[in-house]
Amino acid sequence: EYMGDIICRLIMEESVLTKAAFSYLDWPPFYTIQDHLPTREKQLRSWGGIFIDYCKKLGKTEASVSEVSNDTFALFTNANLRRRLDRNGILLVLDMLAKDGRIEWKDNRKEGFLVFFQSPHELALAIYDWAKRNVKIGKIETLKWIATGEDTPKTEKFYNLSTEILERAANILEEEGKAQIIQLSERDIGVKFL
16 A cells, blocks of 8 residues: 555544545545646645645644655555656645645745744744743743643643744744743743743
């Protein structure tokens, strides 16, 4: 059994994808970007949703265009159909996700990107709620501790996320006057909750 099929089956078993979205992966035209603009929009949105669900299932919060357009990245390939979404199609999906705030390009070259399972605003709200519940107002915590410390259950939206993603949420809290970001060392960023 092809690795992409195994992963897609596992995603389906976990009910991460709807049956309708999952069925697209077995539909040959889905792997060719459509010319008709309304159809293309729906196609890109479907690919985008499937991509985010796939990354979430794998816990993948960071990737590159080279990585996801490589033959070893199973999602965009269906060996049974002998079909693959090409690099240009993948870039269209990623650009749409960037416009929607679901990924963020790491540089102007559009090679590396961060993947957001929730928006930075949703993460900011979740982190601040966590800080209030755990009596962290007025205290300083590192982004790493916020993501993986003993006060953070695995059920939190931000559990085990990269510090780069958490920093986006912390910036929002700082803009809202709910936190102050403190550079503790070259590698450690602290957040003082206000």
